[in-house]
Amino acid sequence: MLDIKVLRDNPDAVKAGAIKKRLADRVQAVDRALAIDAELRAMIPGLDALRSEQKNFGKTMGKLSPAERETALARQKDLKAEIGALEEREKTLRAELEQQLALVPNVPDPEVPDGKDDTENVEVKRHGQVRTFDFTPRAHYDLAEAQGWVDFLRAANMAGSRNYILFGDLALLHDAVLRFAVELMVQRGFVPVDPPLLVRDQAMFGTGFFPGGEEQTYRCERDGLNLIGTAEVPVTSLHGGEMLTEDQLPKKYVARSACFRREAGTHGKDTRGLYRVHQFQKVEQVVIDVADQERSIRHHHDIVANAEALLQACDLPYRIVAVCGGDLGVPQAMKYDIETWMPSRNAYCETHSASRFYDYQARRLDLRYRPKDGGKVQFCHTLNNTVIASPRVLIPLLENHQLPDGRVVVPAALRPYLGGREVLGKPLG
RNA sequence: GGUGGGGUGGCAGAGUGGCCUAAUGCGGCAGUCUUGAAAACUGCAGUUGGCGCAAGUCAACCGAGGGUUCGAAUCCCUCCCCCACCGCCA
Structure with a gap:
């Protein structure tokens, strides 16, 4: 608003x-x-x-x-x-x-590049070497199925398409990267939150998903509740309707949660594998601070840097794009996507999305603070970014770190979460 | 699910039809005092909107929405939330 x-x-x-x-x-x-x-x-x-x-x-x-x-x-x-x-x-x-x-959509910042859709996003940074293989690399779904790590068929039978079941080491890797992400953020001063996954319309409206995002949202009609598509919704809403004091700010939260998305209108798109699924786990970072554009921009760079730290620790090549006007959502003023290299798709693909909103969400949420100097009550600024979303991140983890025999090397940072193991899986024939 | 008690400003808390234009306290801001701070004292001060260069002024807001009334924080209805006890249960 x-x-x-x-x-x-x-x-x-x-x-x-x-x-x-x-x-x-x-x-x-x-x-x-x-x-x-x-x-x-x-x-x-x-x-x-x-x-x-x-x-x-x-x-x-x-x-x-x-x-x-x-x-x-x-x-x-x-x-x-x-x-x-x-x-x-x-x-x-x-x-x-x-x-x-x-x-009325939030006004995009001048630095937002012009463009009609995600093909016109502008690369601003590239990190890491894209791996060249001296063998034929497997796509994550082939590799994981061969290892007995994933079952798409049974998942579809019980839950419909775009579902999956993780097993064994892949289930452990999934959990490991999420736990690592939470710990990394806690080390960086973020307060861990375990929020509600079912929220009222007000939270969806307040964060800008409604009106407009109803088709993407699973709804429990008889209770009037919505399954969240991201922890951004409950965590940004956390202080909705409150009057904070300036010395309580900034609020920095990190939440691991399940996320649910209907993916309506994407039939036939990214149908294979773990890329686009109805349910996933995500570690999300949310920042709430005073109404100061420069500070918001600084936070924006910081939360991008947090995600970069995670990707670097996982030895994954990525690039950062400035999202163009046509690919920007209604509530955002500016957004960076981080795209991680996925060999099976032969492309950098979106794994993170870092947005700044200024006071657009805060107005809808009635999220305000009283300035220290006794000045007028202000609406807060809010920002958020993915830290990690899995199983999507399992795609680059498996594909970039695979060995010729189909086993997978665990990045050093994740080994403590996997009992110190350096390699997952058995040699495939 | 049942019964009962509640929801008032940043917080606590008075207020059962008209001087409520919401008391009082805490906290906040400014000042006096002080080397500085604390304490004490003095003063200012809710939020939102309209008009105004401004001082100001008018209105709305007492969980949300309806209703009764010339007039509602106060009475009535519906809903939401919190607390207590009972029942059920991971």
Whole structure:
């Protein structure tokens, strides 16, 4: 949610932002919001004056003669009807304003590259050597199935497509990388959180997933609850509705959680293997801090660096892209994706997504703080980034670290989580 | 699931139809005193919106939404949440 004042002062910039995000259909929400705002502001002074008159009546009533009292009461009746009608209109307008304002996307920062979709994201950094194989490397699904580490068929039978069952060492590796990720973040001062996975609509709305993301979300209709697609939702909502004090900030949280995504509209895309699945585990980092653009940008770089540290510790080649306007979501002001090299796909593929929102989420969540210097109450800034998502990260781990015989080398950083083992699997024929 | 008690400003906590324009305390800010700090004292101060260059001024807000009333923090209804006890249960 943007401040209505931003729309008033700079409607063209807000509209240009929506167009840069390729959300042209939401441009009209700006004009609608402004029209409603104008009507509200035109009627409020009159309404306030009437309410003022009504309110003052109680003080004078006692001094009136019976006859005067009669006329005064008649006037009060009129006032009541008049105020009632105006309040009805005000209520409708405020609801509509809220609705339109909720549709207005956050304005992308100037540094966000122009572009229509993820093919036009701009690489800003590349790290690590892409491995060249002197044997024919196996794709992770072939390798894992041959090792008896994964079963897609039985998973599909019991749960439908885009599901998987991990077994044995791969189940352990999955857990190892997640545990490593949590510990790394705890070392870096983040507070571990184990949040609810089923949340109310307000949390989905507050983080900007609703309206718009309903189709991607599993919903428990009879309880009115939604399964989270990322721990960003409950963790960013953690202090929703609260008034924090500046000395409580920044809040840095790390949450490991299961994540659920319907992947509607992706039929036929990435159907093979562990890349695009309905349920996965993710370690997510969330930062909540004061309303300071420069600090937000610094946090943004920090949370990217945290993810990089993890990938480097796992000896995985990756690159960072600045996500272009057309690939940016509604609530983000700027986003970096980290893409890790996946030999079977012969490409760098998204494994991390680091976003900064400024106060867009905080406004929707009513997440505020009181500045130290006694200044005006402010909305917080929020950011988040993946630390690791598995099983997706198992793809590069298996494929980049495979041996010619189908065994897999464990990166040194993960060995403590696997009983010190350096290699997983048995030699394949 | 059942019964009962609650939800008031940053926090605690008074307030059962009209001087509530929400007491009081804590915390916060400014000042006096002090080498500095603490204590003490004095003053300022809720949030949101409208109008205004500003001082200011008007309105809304007492968990959410409806209702009764000339008038609601206060009475009624629905919902949400918290606490206590009982039942069931991982």
